Structure formats: C-alpha cells, structure tokens
Amino acid sequence: MAAAAPVTTFATAGGATLSPDHYVDVAYEEKLRLWDEVKADPRFPDYLYGCYECGICVAACPSAKFYNFSPRKIAQAAAREDVELIFEQMNDDVWNCSQCFSCNRCPRQNSPGGLITILREVAVNNGLASSKAALEGYTRIVYKIMTTGTQVSPDMLQADAFPDWGPGVMEVSDNLELWRKALPPETLHTTSMSWQVDDKTLTELYLIWHYTGVMDLIAEVDEGLHMIILDVMEETLEEAGFEI
Amino acid sequence: MTSIIPIESLRMKPRPDPANAPTIDIRETLFELEAAGELIVHRVPEPYVEVMTKYGRTKRIPEQMTWHHKSCGQCGHIPGYSTSIFWLNRKLGFDYVDPTDQTSCTAWNYYASATSNAAAQAGVAMRNFAAAHEVGYYPLIHCGTSYGHYKEVREEIVHHADLRAQVRDIMGKLGKELVMPEEIVHYSEWVHAMRHRFAELQVYDLSNVTASVHPACHYYKLVQEDAIYDPDLYGGERTATVSALVEALGATVGDYSTFFDCCGFGFRHILVERDFSRSFATMRKIEVIKEEANPDVVLTHDTGCVTTLDKSQFAAQAHQRNVGIPVMSDAQFAALAMGAHPYKVCQLHWHTTDYTALLEKMGIDWEKAWIEFEMDVARIERGEIEYLSWEDAGV
Numbered sequence: 001m002a003a004a005a006p007v008t009t010f011a012t013a014g015g016a017t018l019s020p021d022h023y024v025d026v027a028y029e030e031k032l033r034l035w036d037e038v039k040a041d042p043r044f045p046d047y048l049y050g051c052y053e054c055g056i057c058v059a060a061c062p063s064a065k066f067y068n069f070s071p072r073k074i075a076q077a078a079a080r081e082d083v084e085l086i087f088e089q090m091n092d093d094v095w096n097c098s099q100c101f102s103c104n105r106c107p108r109q110n111s112p113g114g115l116i117t118i119l120r121e122v123a124v125n126n127g128l129a130s131s132k133a134a135l136e137g138y139t140r141i142v143y144k145i146m147t148t149g150t151q152v153s154p155d156m157l158q159a160d161a162f163p164d165w166g167p168g169v170m171e172v173s174d175n176l177e178l179w180r181k182a183l184p185p186e187t188l189h190t191t192s193m194s195w196q197v198d199d200k201t202l203t204e205l206y207l208i209w210h211y212t213g214v215m216d217l218i219a220e221v222d223e224g225l226h227m228i229i230l231d232v233m234e235e236t237l238e239e240a241g242f243e244i
Numbered sequence: 245m246t247s248i249i250p251i252e253s254l255r256m257k258p259r260p261d262p263a264n265a266p267t268i269d270i271r272e273t274l275f276e277l278e279a280a281g282e283l284i285v286h287r288v289p290e291p292y293v294e295v296m297t298k299y300g301r302t303k304r305i306p307e308q309m310t311w312h313h314k315s316c317g318q319c320g321h322i323p324g325y326s327t328s329i330f331w332l333n334r335k336l337g338f339d340y341v342d343p344t345d346q347t348s349c350t351a352w353n354y355y356a357s358a359t360s361n362a363a364a365q366a367g368v369a370m371r372n373f374a375a376a377h378e379v380g381y382y383p384l385i386h387c388g389t390s391y392g393h394y395k396e397v398r399e400e401i402v403h404h405a406d407l408r409a410q411v412r413d414i415m416g417k418l419g420k421e422l423v424m425p426e427e428i429v430h431y432s433e434w435v436h437a438m439r440h441r442f443a444e445l446q447v448y449d450l451s452n453v454t455a456s457v458h459p460a461c462h463y464y465k466l467v468q469e470d471a472i473y474d475p476d477l478y479g480g481e482r483t484a485t486v487s488a489l490v491e492a493l494g495a496t497v498g499d500y501s502t503f504f505d506c507c508g509f510g511f512r513h514i515l516v517e518r519d520f521s522r523s524f525a526t527m528r529k530i531e532v533i534k535e536e537a538n539p540d541v542v543l544t545h546d547t548g549c550v551t552t553l554d555k556s557q558f559a560a561q562a563h564q565r566n567v568g569i570p571v572m573s574d575a576q577f578a579a580l581a582m583g584a585h586p587y588k589v590c591q592l593h594w595h596t597t598d599y600t601a602l603l604e605k606m607g608i609d610w611e612k613a614w615i616e617f618e619m620d621v622a623r624i625e626r627g628e629i630e631y632l633s634w635e636d637a638g639v
Contacts, residue, residue: 042404043362062506062524098513098520099355100461100506101392104468120358135357137516142359149347151316154323164518166558168596181624182617182632183323183591185330187314187342189631194320194348201345204371204418211414212364221359 023087031087037122038078038086038115047114051075057103057112067096071103071112078115086119094119095134127220139225142218147232149205150194154180203240206233210244259475265299267469273402274424282408283401283422286377288429293437298464298473298483304427305437306384308338311376312431315387316348317547324591325550325572326386327637328579329431331589334639335582336441341381346372351393352548356511362400366411369397374420384431388546391430392462395470398424428470430463432485432545435574436472439492447583448606450495455577456539456569457486457497458529458553460546461506486545486574493581498537502528508556509548525556530567540602542571557597570599586610587617588637 023031038044057071058064064071074093077085094116103112123131135142145151159170172179180189187195209215210233219226237244262269278285288304297303310333318325333340350368354360376383385391401408401424412422435442464471464483474484477491482503490497508524510517530553533542544550554571561567576590586592586608592599593614603610620636623629629636 041362042407043400046399046403060504062508062510062528063520065528066520066523095512098506098508098510100509101465102461102504102506104465117355117358121361124358131358134512135359138357138512141353141515142357145316145348145350145353149350150320151348151350151352152320154320157321162555164522164559165555166596168558168594172594175621178621178624179593180323181630182588182621183327184588184632184634184637185327185342186631187344188319188323188326194316194318195314195346196344197347198344201347201375204420205347205368207418208364208367208371208414211417212361212367214360214364217359217361221357 031083041118047111049108060102063096063098069096074112090119091130148193149197155191260300262300286425306382310340310384311381313385315547328575345375349390351389366397367414374423377423386431388460388463392466395467439489442578443492445582453495454498454539455490455541455543456533456537458544498539500533500536502532507549507552509552522556525552526560586613
C-alpha cells in the first residue's frame with residue numbers, strides 16, 4: 001500500500017492549523033446563507049463593481065506583502081459569487097487584512113477592504129469559530145471601548161504587554177499617575193480611559209449599543225464578555241432611569 | 245526636495261476642474277436633505293480658510309470655535325500629540341472646546357474586530373456631531389481614522405434613507421437631533437491652513453532640518469476626494485497635508501519611494517499580531533526612508549502612524565536593522581518650532597525612538613528642558629500643585 005500523500009496545512013490568523021479541505025463538512029446551503037447575508041448589506045453594491053484583474057490592489061496592499069493574502073482574490077470571488085471560496089476566505093483570509101484601504105486605489109472603484117469589513121461582520125455575527133480565534137486576546141479592547149467610550153487607556157501601557165516597545169513602556173507605567181497629572185489639558189488626567197468621558201455621554205453610548213443590536217453581536221463573540229459588559233452597562237443605565 | 249519620483253510629476257499642473265470630478269459634491273446633497281427636513285447641516289463658522297481638495301473643489305477650514313474630537317491613541321499613549329494641538333490653538337489665541345461629552349468614534353475597534361455594525365457606527369458619529377452642534381462649536385477631528393470613518397458614515401447616511409431614519413430615531417431617543425457638519429475637518433487640515441501663521445511665530449531656524457512625511461491612509465484613501473491637494477506640491481499627485489507645513493516652516497521635505505505605503509498599524513495587528521506591524525513599519529517605511537532620504541525626523545498626521553512607526557523601531561534595532569529616526573506628528577513639530585516645551589507640551593518622553601539629535605539640530609536644549617519638567621513633576625508629587633497648568637506650559 002502506497003504511503004498517503006502528506007496533507008498540506010496552513011495557519012489561520014488565530015494560529016490554528018488547518019488542512020485546505022477543512023470546510024467540506026459545512027453544508028453548501030450554510031455557506032450560501034452567509035453569502036446572501038453579505039450581499040444583503042446595504043454597502044455591498046458600493047464596494048464591488050467588477051474586476052479588471054489588474055492587481056493594483058495587491059500591489060498597494062501591505063498584508064499581501066507578509067501574508068498569503070490577496071485583495072484581488074476577495075474581489076474576484078465576490079464578483080463570481082464563488083460561494084465555496086468566499087466561505088474559505090471568510091474563515092482564513094479576512095483577518096489578515098490591515099483595513100488601511102490602500103486597495104481603494106482600484107480603477108473600477110471596488111473596495112476589497114470594504115468587502116472584508118462586511119465579510120468580517122457576517123463572520124462575527126454568525127459566531128464562526130475562526131472569528132472567535134482571530135479575536136482571542138482582543139476582547140479586553142472590546143470591553144474597554146464599549147464600557148469607557150475610549151479604545152486604549154494609559155494603564156494598558158504595561159511592560160509585559162508591549163515588550164517589543166522597549167524599556168520606555170515600563171518607565172511610563174512606573175510614572176503613570178504623575179505623568180498624567182503633568183498634562184496641561186484637564187481632560188487627560190485619566191489613567192483608565194483615554195480622556196474623561198462624562199456619565200451622561202456613556203449612558204447615551206450604551207443606549208446606542210443596545211438599540212443597534214451590538215450587544216447581541218457581542219454575545220455571539222464571547223458570552224462571558226457579554227455578561228461583564230452588560231453588568232457595567234445595566235448599573236449605569238439603571239442609575240440614569242433606563243431599563244433594557 | 246530630493247527627487248525620487250520623476251521630476252515631471254513635480255512640475256506645477258493646472259488646478260483640476262471640479263466640474264470633471266468623478267464623484268458628486270456630497271455637500272450639495274446634504275443641503276438638499278436639510279431643505280427636505282431630513283437633517284441639520286452644521287455650517288463652518290467664520291472666519292474660515294479655503295483650501296483645495298483632490299478634484300479641485302474648495303473646502304472650508306474653520307479657524308476657531310472648534311470642538312476637539314480627541315483621539316484614543318493620541319490621548320492614551322502619545323498625549324503630547326493632543327496637547328500640542330491644543331497648545332497651537334492657545335498660542336494663536338483661538339476659542340475652542342475640549343469636551344467631556346465626546347466618545348471615541350469606535351472605528352479602531354470596528355476595523356480591528358467588526359464587533360459593531362453600520363447603524364451603531366453611524367449612531368456614535370451622529371451623537372458626537374449633535375453634541376458639538378448643541379454648544380455651537382465645530383467638530384475638529386484629531387484622529388485620521390475617525391476622520392475617514394466619519395466620511396464613510398456621511399456617505400452611508402446620505403445615500404441610505406433607511407439607515408438615516410434608523411439613526412434619526414435613535415438620536416430622538418437620546419434627545420438629540422440628526423446633525424451633519426458641512427465639512428468633515430481633520431486637525432491636520434487646520435494645521436495646513438494655519439501653517440503660515442505658525443511660521444510667523446516660529447522661534448527656531450529649521451533650514452538645516454530634513455523631514456520625511458508619512459501620509460495617513462485613512463486621511464486620503466477613505467473617501468479620497470476630501471483630502472487637501474495642491475498643484476504646487478508634488479504636482480498635485482500627492483496630498484499636500486503635512487508636506488506643505490514642512491516647507492512653510494523652512495525645513496526640507498525628504499522624499500522616498502514608499503510614500504503611498506501604509507505604516508503597518510493594521511488595527512487588530514498592532515494590538516494582537518504585532519510582528520506584522522513591526523515588520524512592515526521598519527522594512528517598508530523606516531528603512532526605505534533612512535536609505536533614500538536619511539531625514540532628521542519622520543512626520544505624520546495620525547495616531548496609529550506615529551505609534552507604529554515610532555514604537556516598531558526598538559525591536560528592529562535589536563536585529564541590527566537600519567532604523568533610528570524619531571517620529572512625531574505635524575502638530576508636535578510645529579509646536580516645537582514655535583518654542584513649545586518638548587516635555588511639558590510635546591511630551592516627547594512618551595515616544596520611543598531617540599529624538600534628542602533632532603532637538604539639538606533645532607537648537608533646543610533638551611537636557612535643560614527635562615530638568616524643568618522633572619521639577620514640575622516633583623511639585624506635583626509634593627502636593628504643591630495638583631496638575632501642570634497651561635500657564636506652566638507657557639500659554
């Protein structure tokens with residue numbers, strides 16, 4: 001009996017190793033349902049007009065230089081409605097994109113980066129395992145932005161979190177309270193948020209998350225994170241007289 | 245200016261004709277929607293400066309009465325960036341608001357994780373715009389991503405009636421109106437518009453300083469027709485923002501061949517997959533810039549670009565890569581040229597790559613300045629003052 005051919009494997013953005021035929025168990029109907037969700041996004045028609053195969057988007061793309069990634073293939077698959085390939089891209093490719101929108105240089109006015117934004121949204125909305133893997137380690141950022149209204153805080157500058165940024169990170173961390181007070185703008189004397197955001201504004205932000213279904217989306221990504229965020233929000237909203 | 249790009253593209257070209265623009269002038273649609281009672285257009289307050297955008301249209305940049313829409317990364321990790329923008333306003337004696345009823349645009353998170361949707365993103369944007377309108381100050385957007393994303397939101401609000409109705413309904417529940425600014429203005433456009441006034445107040449001669457410019461992707465690649473271009477600069481082929489400031493301050497623009505490349509920030513990557521960001525920032529930007537232009541400083545006009553290009557150099561130095569150029573914003577550079585304190589105002593101690601050679605070349609005694617800053621910090625530590633004030637910072 002001949003030896004089995006070696007299975008080619010590759011790594012996803014989340015670090016998992018997969019074989020190229022790893023999506024055969026997912027029913028075509030499910031892949032088609034997700035693709036229909038992508039096409040139903042109101043922005044979709046503005047992001048895809050066709051493709052010359054000129055490759056300008058690839059030449060401009062930073063991710064294409066360091067990953068096995070091509071914005072042209074994204075546009076091509078979408079234009080051909082290649083449901084199988086789109087599902088594969090939704091799992092294996094989209095998280096490599098830098099979202100810089102250099103690909104907007106497309107002479108057909110396509111936006112592969114915009115298509116990827118929608119593909120990612122659909123992946124997250126439907127709780128694909130690949131999206132959860134890609135966002136592993138990122139959930140503390142989601143917590144920060146959703147609860148404080150600011151994305152990164154000064155107290156995130158910890159030496160163990162940014163060892164590649166040099167010893168200056170530890171110096172900032174060691175002097176954080178004093179150095180924040182040594183900032184003339186009054187709104188910047190914060191350490192756990194980027195600037196001071198008042199409570200009424202946070203209440204309004206939390207209401208926006210609720211009214212637009214973002215909280216449901218977070219529950220798909222990470223149930224534990226959803227519970228923690230909900231706890232913070234409910235207290236603030238209750239104090240402001242809102243019941244969700 | 246050194247000539248890496250073909251000289252013919254540097255020659256002055258005629259101003260592009262807005263009548264031939266490939267996109268509609270969205271401001272006209274905004275006024276039509278306002279006339280139909282769909283939204284309120286927040287007018288640019290007078291006095292304003294008129295600048296040219298990519299397709300030859302005119303954009304109004306307000307001088308003052310600005311509502312400063314701050315940036316997460318600037319305020320959080322490189323606070324001398326925001327402080328310098330405020331300092332420049334105060335130096336010119338301008339009226340402005342630094343609001344606490346502002347949230348992040350949340351677009352960094354959106355581009356990184358997709359844990360949001362178009363309605364939520366539009367809701368966040370329109371809540372901030374309504375807050376600015378309520379106090380009668382005009383939004384000045386500090387972050388390049390906020391600026392680019394808000395332009396995307398404007399496109400979506402204008403072109404999708406369903407989304408517009410949904411967001412108007414949400415604003416109603418918050419007790420707010422649906423307000424869209426007449427122009428979406430990035431702070432670097434304000435810096436561009438004020439550059440000659442800065443030059444009048446300049447205290448250091450920069451004629452021996454070379455600065456290379458990295459333009460922020462979300463400034464000029466997202467809804468690109470809003471970015472400032474000038475036929476006299478790069479032949480109108482590249483955005484003039486930042487480069488025009490360098491020239492106005494009498495420094496030399498150091499050109500290089502990967503001008504259009506991004507910085508490598510990547511939104512998700514800079515936080516959880518930084519090997520990509522470091523590689524791109526050093527190999528495609530800093531090393532190329534150093535080899536081709538060897539400038540004293542790299543200037544850019546966005547949060548992520550300063551962070552990525554500056555912070556990525558530390559690890560690259562450990563691998564003997566050809567790096568080692570300080571990175572800062574146009575606002576910090578202009579403030580330094582005008583005599584701002586390098587630590588009390590520009591807060592350069594939050595940056596990573598060594599900047600002291602640049603300061604020495606500019607004629608700034610950074611050692612004396614650091615002692616002054618440390619003395620102020622000691623006053624705070626002893627409880628003599630609670631915070632460093634604007635008076636302490638000289639404005």
